[in-house]
Amino acid sequence: MTESGNNTTEFTRHRVLIIDDAEDVHRLLGARLKQERLELLSALDGRTALEMAREQDPSLVLLDLDMPGMDGFEVLRHLKASDETHEIPVIVLSGLQSPADKVTAFDLGAVDYITKPFDLMELRVRVRSALKMADLINMLAQRAHIDGLTGLYNxxxxxxxxxxxxxxxxxxxxxxxxxxxxxxxxxxxxxxxxxxxxxxxxxxxxxxxxxxxxxxxxxxxxxxxxxxxxxxxxxxxxxxxxxxxxxxxxxxxxxxxxxxxxxxxxxxxxxxxxxxxxxxxxxxxxxxxxxxxxxxxxxxxxxxxxxxxxxxxxxxxx
Amino acid sequence: MAFGWGVQMSNPESFGPPIRSEFAGDPDMLELVEEFVRELPGRAASLSASYDQGEIESVTRLTHQLSGACGGYGFGEIGEVARDLECRLKKMGSAAELLTVREQVDELVSMCSRVVV
Structure with missing residues (x-):
């Protein structure tokens, strides 16, 4: 691991996993986030989503709450309970607007909550902000493991x-x-x-x-x-x-x-x-x-x- | 077509003004909105058919999808109607209660058949 290795995160495309049971929402987000240079992954149900989160290691998850079968809260619980996925930031994207749902989502480990129908600019800045925060956390975690003089692991x-x-x-x-x-x-x-x-x-x-x-x-x-x-x-x-x-x-x-x-x-x-x-x-x-x-x-x-x-x-x- | 939706779909104007997407002027969205608009009457027909058959699960699922998607494609007004309907559907204990939301289903189906880009 070298210094230049640390900087590459800025140039790689972030992978974002979208979890929603409605295909419309996937298409919509695809269009809305087109300019953000993201690699979008789609999951239409919770089980598939958890598998993809483990295998594809996305930088961010956009998660719908109201899904048939395993709902979003359950998906969030699983994501946060697994060592492989608990560090992935999750933005909840939901039609549920009650404060109680928002509180539950944050309590379970979501970093942000966007209500549907979402405003285009709000969605973009919230996604950007979550990715920036995730980059900083990754960078700090890496730095904590890197020797400053040589760039080797410490x-x-x-x-x-x-x-x-x-x-x-x-x-x-x-x-x-x-x-x-x-x-x-x-x-x-x-x-x-x-x-x-x-x-x-x-x-x-x-x-x-x-x-x-x-x-x-x-x-x-x-x-x-x-x-x-x-x-x-x-x-x-x-x-x-x-x-x-x-x-x-x-x-x-x-x-x-x-x-x-x-x-x-x-x-x-x-x-x-x-x-x-x-x-x-x-x-x-x-x-x-x-x-x-x-x-x-x-x-x-x-x-x-x-x-x-x-x-x-x-x-x-x- | 027990409620006569077919007539509405073939001649939307006669049941109310066309509903336009708020994003009609957004070039990023145009293609998507067009596709959504093309599909919407079909979805309305499925909703109406499920309702006629008393299939509460299917009615709830289709309404849920509309409530999640319409707003995002610039049809906020339809999204709200779908959301209200979805709330009521979720509180229902049996398919028999579907009768209590007939008017709302009618309204939602009618609105879906009036969309234009």
């Missing part, structure tokens, strides 16, 4: 992703590896060449990490000069190979600010080909111990061990 994001990855490993015995990288003698780079040079080293390593790892890998800045890489579907041997490639790529870089000084990295890897025999937090701890071993072994190296065996002997690779 520690908070790592904790979430690591919990997901280890759960996958436990459930399906899928291979999984974790690497912790620590730039060698980073303090001395800062002290000798100044903090801008230190920041440049961090940013460069972050870019390299992103470039050299695979699509499914999750690179994060752990804090300071420490980085972690979650490697799903990857056993310890393949993980060590990836990390060695990263280590070598960093060592090969020439630095305009300090041509006489290369930057190197030490790395600890702990991986499993099968279900791990240690807890997620012990896994991180044990990976850190591998890193420590790499540092003690002379730095600029990758140390690897297993998380799925009693025999967790140290091995140095590279």
């Amino acid at each position: 520690r908070i994001a790592f904790d979430e992703r690591w919990a997901q990855s280890t759960a996958e490993n436990q459930r399906h015995a899928k291979p999984l590896s974790l690497a912790i990288f620590d730039l060698d003698h980073f303090k001395s780079i800062n002290d000798t060449y100044g903090h801008p040079a230190g920041d440049e080293a961090l940013r460069t390593f972050a870019r390299l990490l992103q470039r050299e790892c695979r699509q499914s890998d999750v690179p994060c800045r752990f804090g300071g000069e420490e980085f972690v890489l979650i490697m799903p579907e990857t056993g310890p041997d393949a993980a060590a190979a990836v990390c060695n490639r990263i280590r070598e790529a960093l060592e090969a870089i020439e630095w305009p600010a300090h041509p006489e000084r290369r930057v190197t990295v030490s790395c600890g890897v702990l991986g499993a080909d099968n279900t791990a025999t240690i807890s997620p937090s012990d896994w991180v701890q044990a990976t850190d111990e591998q890193l420590y071993a790499a540092k003690n072994g002379g730095r600029n190296r990758v140390m690897v061990s297993r998380a799925d065996r009693a025999d967790q002997s140290l091995r140095q690779t590279g």
Whole structure:
């Protein structure tokens, strides 16, 4: 996830799911919202709507209340009760005009309420406003998970992703590896060449990490000069190979600010080909111990061990 | 055609002035309004037929659709009549009570058959 990645939301078309039992209303909204550059999805009943909301992940839902079968309140309840859909903002679009209905809709989690027949301009501005709010909330949520200096995921994001990855490993015995990288003698780079040079080293390593790892890998800045890489579907041997490639790529870089000084990295890897025999937090701890071993072994190296065996002997690779 | 709607539809003027869409001048809406207007007499006929058969569910559903849509296509006046009718229909316990809304159904069907773009 990079800075430029965050900005793309402004340029993508928002997907809006319209839920109404009357086809007229879908056609009408299609015409009324034509200028808004939205991708409109239509559902004519509640069950279909819930399925579409899960599968298509719309940015906004426009929901009619008065529908046969599952009514709008029920749809709203389901949307808000599911982890997959509870964050999607919902504007209720209804012929029901009583304050009690409006209160119920807001209590159930609707962000806005438009009464039918709707005024064209009012509809447009309310849709725009809801989408803008949703964008801001998404952006804040993303920012909270992004490291400002490098644009990588931060520690908070790592904790979430690591919990997901280890759960996958436990459930399906899928291979999984974790690497912790620590730039060698980073303090001395800062002290000798100044903090801008230190920041440049961090940013460069972050870019390299992103470039050299695979699509499914999750690179994060752990804090300071420490980085972690979650490697799903990857056993310890393949993980060590990836990390060695990263280590070598960093060592090969020439630095305009300090041509006489290369930057190197030490790395600890702990991986499993099968279900791990240690807890997620012990896994991180044990990976850190591998890193420590790499540092003690002379730095600029990758140390690897297993998380799925009693025999967790140290091995140095590279 | 127990109530004679067919006569109204073939000659709307004789039962009241034509009803125009408020959005007739909106180029974005023109095509949609035209389509809606084309379909409306058919819907009115279905409503009338359902009413004659005493099919309360079908009458309620068709009225609900009209109440939701008419306003949006610039026929607010028809939408209001449909909404009032819908309210009364929803409070009914049996199809026998349909007789109490005959006048409103007549009015709604008549209005639907008088629409023009």
